[in-house]
Amino acid sequence: MSHGSAIHKEEKVWAAVVAAMVAVFLAALAYAAWVTGLQVPGSDVELVNPKTVLQELKPGVREVAPGRYEVTLVGRMFSWIPAEITLKDPVEVKFRLTSIDVIHGFQIVGTNVNVMVFPGYVAEITWRVPQNYEGRYLMVCNEYCGIGHQNMYGAINIVRTK
Numbered sequence: 001m002s003h004g005s006a007i008h009k010e011e012k013v014w015a016a017v018v019a020a021m022v023a024v025f026l027a028a029l030a031y032a033a034w035v036t037g038l039q040v041p042g043s044d045v046e047l048v049n050p051k052t053v054l055q056e057l058k059p060g061v062r063e064v065a066p067g068r069y070e071v072t073l074v075g076r077m078f079s080w081i082p083a084e085i086t087l088k089d090p091v092e093v094k095f096r097l098t099s100i101d102v103i104h105g106f107q108i109v110g111t112n113v114n115v116m117v118f119p120g121y122v123a124e125i126t127w128r129v130p131q132n133y134e135g136r137y138l139m140v141c142n143e144y145c146g147i148g149h150q151n152m153y154g155a156i157n158i159v160r161t162k
């Protein structure tokens with residue numbers, strides 16, 4: 001019965017193969033994380049202090065070039081600040097988003113703009129605005145954030161002059 005606990009040579013070989021595969025996978029993960037700078041989508045990890053973010057970031061609309069806007073939005077229970085924005089002849093809009101309290105989700109209904117909004121971080125997402133649309137887009141919070149979550153919505157007005 002002395003061979004009962006003995007490890008066969010083949011078992012050792014396969015254990016080594018498995019260990020090598022695990023090492024390769026971990027190395028691939030580490031490579032993706034540190035060498036290629038893999039990050040959570042949309043989080044360019046600009047850090048802000050949630051307590052002073054309203055003064056620091058100055059929420060609102062900035063036209064950086066004709067048709068190109070930068071919109072800074074701050075989420076809080078239970079609204080977006082500002083809750084309504086108007087964009088004239090927009091082509092591309094860069095949203096900068098953060099929260100002063102809990103995790104929110106920023107979504108523009110009917111588009112592919114959808115990003116999680118964390119307190120302490122500025123998430124960035126760029127929206128190429130459909131050029132055939134004029135009117136109102138609904139922006140909502142799609143991450144349950146508390147008792148008034150369903151009231152957390154706002155509007156983006158698209159105005160066309162040409």
Ligand SMILES: [Cu+2]
Binds near residue numbers: 078104105141143
């Ligand atoms: Cu919310």
